Amino acid sequence: MSMFAFMGTLEIGFIYGLVAIGVYLTFRVLDFPDLTVDGSFTLGAAVAAAMIVTGFNPFLATGCAMLAGGAAGMVTAWLNLRFNILHLLASILTMTALYTINLRIMGKPNVALIMEPTILSPFETLGIPSMYLKVIVVGICALLFAGLTAFFLQTQYGLAMRATGANPRMAQANGIVTKEKIYIGLALSNGLVAIAGALFAQTNGFADSTMGIGTIVVGLAAVIVGETLFGSRNMWVIIISCLLGSILYRLAVSMALNADFLGFTASDLNFITAALVAVALILPQLRREWKARKAAREAQS
Amino acid sequence: MIRCENLKVTFNAGLPTEKRALQGIDLEIPEKEFVTVIGSNGAGKSTLLNALAGDIRATGGRILFDEQDVTRLPATGRTRDVARVFQDPLAGTCGNMTIEENMALAWGRTSRGKLAFALNGKLRNVFREQLARLNLGLEDRLDADMGLLSGGQRQSVSLLMSALQPSRILLLDEHTAALDPKTAALIMDISRQIIEEKQLTVLMVTHSMRQALDYGSRTLMLHEGKVVFDLQGEERANYEVKDLLGLFAKARGDGEELDDDKLLLGS
Numbered sequence: 001m002s003m004f005a006f007m008g009t010l011e012i013g014f015i016y017g018l019v020a021i022g023v024y025l026t027f028r029v030l031d032f033p034d035l036t037v038d039g040s041f042t043l044g045a046a047v048a049a050a051m052i053v054t055g056f057n058p059f060l061a062t063g064c065a066m067l068a069g070g071a072a073g074m075v076t077a078w079l080n081l082r083f084n085i086l087h088l089l090a091s092i093l094t095m096t097a098l099y100t101i102n103l104r105i106m107g108k109p110n111v112a113l114i115m116e117p118t119i120l121s122p123f124e125t126l127g128i129p130s131m132y133l134k135v136i137v138v139g140i141c142a143l144l145f146a147g148l149t150a151f152f153l154q155t156q157y158g159l160a161m162r163a164t165g166a167n168p169r170m171a172q173a174n175g176i177v178t179k180e181k182i183y184i185g186l187a188l189s190n191g192l193v194a195i196a197g198a199l200f201a202q203t204n205g206f207a208d209s210t211m212g213i214g215t216i217v218v219g220l221a222a223v224i225v226g227e228t229l230f231g232s233r234n235m236w237v238i239i240i241s242c243l244l245g246s247i248l249y250r251l252a253v254s255m256a257l258n259a260d261f262l263g264f265t266a267s268d269l270n271f272i273t274a275a276l277v278a279v280a281l282i283l284p285q286l287r288r289e290w291k292a293r294k295a296a297r298e299a300q301s
Numbered sequence: 302m303i304r305c306e307n308l309k310v311t312f313n314a315g316l317p318t319e320k321r322a323l324q325g326i327d328l329e330i331p332e333k334e335f336v337t338v339i340g341s342n343g344a345g346k347s348t349l350l351n352a353l354a355g356d357i358r359a360t361g362g363r364i365l366f367d368e369q370d371v372t373r374l375p376a377t378g379r380t381r382d383v384a385r386v387f388q389d390p391l392a393g394t395c396g397n398m399t400i401e402e403n404m405a406l407a408w409g410r411t412s413r414g415k416l417a418f419a420l421n422g423k424l425r426n427v428f429r430e431q432l433a434r435l436n437l438g439l440e441d442r443l444d445a446d447m448g449l450l451s452g453g454q455r456q457s458v459s460l461l462m463s464a465l466q467p468s469r470i471l472l473l474d475e476h477t478a479a480l481d482p483k484t485a486a487l488i489m490d491i492s493r494q495i496i497e498e499k500q501l502t503v504l505m506v507t508h509s510m511r512q513a514l515d516y517g518s519r520t521l522m523l524h525e526g527k528v529v530f531d532l533q534g535e536e537r538a539n540y541e542v543k544d545l546l547g548l549f550a551k552a553r554g555d556g557e558e559l560d561d562d563k564l565l566l567g568s
Binding site: 151152154155156157158159160162163166167169170171172173174175176177233 | 354356376377380381384385387392393394395396397398399402405406407409410411413415416417418419420444446462
């Protein structure tokens with residue numbers, strides 16, 4: 001793999017690492033399978049791109065993208081909590097509606113950001129080659145939000161959110177308003193995913209109405225790969241392993257695509273994704289079975 | 302002081318499955334009284350506790366803590382006054398969080414505090430000190446997963462958690478029923494210590510007649526959503542388990558001999 005390809009992989013790995021952290025918040029912390037992310041990733045990209053093209057500051061645009069993503073998460077939470085719509089279905093409804101909203105925001109299916117200012121622009125004067133600069137900026141963003149999330153989950157509020165997902169009755173008996181935690185959790189999760197979308201649009205130079213398809217699978221893949229490789233109880237390790245899981249997943253994908261003897265082409269991406277996630281899920285299971293068999297054999301002898 | 306005025310709870314009102322779980326409870330429990338609650342299955346014992354805790358909304362009547370009307374207050378709004386321990390040892394704690402994290406959650410019951418680390422050295426010392434009184438060696442395992450503990454250990458920690466923050470009312474819903482006799486005795490012992498130390502007003506639901514008479518100073522018997530017997534003072538002091546069983550049979554009114562074993566067994 002060339003240096004250029006490797007840097008590209010790191011960059012996309014960090015961006016989807018933010019998605020993974022968002023997915024971790026909903027799927028693991030809140031036990032709320034939230035598919036809104038497919039829509040909120042594009043939403044983040046669309047809001048950032050539309051604002052930048054209109055002439056707004058890229059940082060302001062990225063901030064607004066985060067708020068828009070948070071609002072999308074709130075809508076899903078509202079459908080679920082206020083009207084008792086199944087969480088999965090509520091998130092699919094929001095995701096579907098977002099497809100139209102994203103087209104409206106952009107005014108067309110695709111907005112190009114070539115030659116437009118982005119959050120990278122202020123750093124371009126530093127003289128760092130573009131391929132490194134992107135990785136550095138995106139990496140710092142990802143690490144910053146990872147740190148904030150890991151810290152947040154260890155505060156009283158964060159603990160309350162984890163209890164809401166793990167044991168709602170106990171949470172309530174301890175004075176935790178569980179609905180509020182779900183609203184905030186979904187807003188944070190989709191806010192992070194929208195930032196990822198905004199970063200993606202700015203580093204890749206476009207926002208596209210279909211760019212969010214499959215975001216949830218990639219995010220889950222990263223979470224699962226991270227959990228499988230770095231299983232830990234420590235919040236810092238867990239959140240960083242979301243980032244690392246995302247990068248390793250990207251590396252595995254690009255290696256699979258680059259290995260000539262496998263004969264994959266770029267259009268085989270979805271199959272590779274599914275296969276990798278399956279392997280990440282199967283391996284721990286096989287390891288358990290193998291250990292159990294070994295223990296049984298030792299007990300016999 | 303807890304006061305219930307004509308407290309009613311009806312489930313599935315207006316449906317064929319309608320169940321009138323509490324049918325007008327009038328009750329006054331003075332400060333620092335330890336009340337045991339008995340009754341057959343479906344008598345409304347747990348519903349009464351859940352209504353007091355706010356898990357279940359009253360469909361009629363009022364609940365007052367001191368002179369404050371809390372009838373419309375949800376469970377989360379009552380946690381300053383009420384702490385509780387559930388029957389299921391798994392219900393009172395989060396299995397996928399560590400012991401110290403669980404205790405930190407309970408520590409935050411009265412105020413969720415600022416945006417700072419929920420755990421710190423000072424707090425860990427408090428937790429260690431509390432856990433040490435259980436004599437289970439848990440004080441050295443603060444960062445162990447709650448899910449790794451046995452049911453008895455988890456229930457012990459739940460009990461400590463309920464007393465970490467000052468509260469005035471403790472609700473115990475058959476909190477020793479799922480435990481082996483030895484652990485159950487340990488838990489009851491710690492419960493008694495905590496109740497005396499913190500001067501709590503207590504309602505304890507139990508299936509064990511022995512426990513109902515041995516603990517506390519007053520015994521209520523519920524039947525079909527009503528208080529059918531309210532034993533206290535000297536009358537209660539002279540009561541034996543078999544007298545209680547007699548009351549049970551009378552309440553059921555079918556003269557049928559009770560299946561004593563379950564009621565007599567237990568600590």
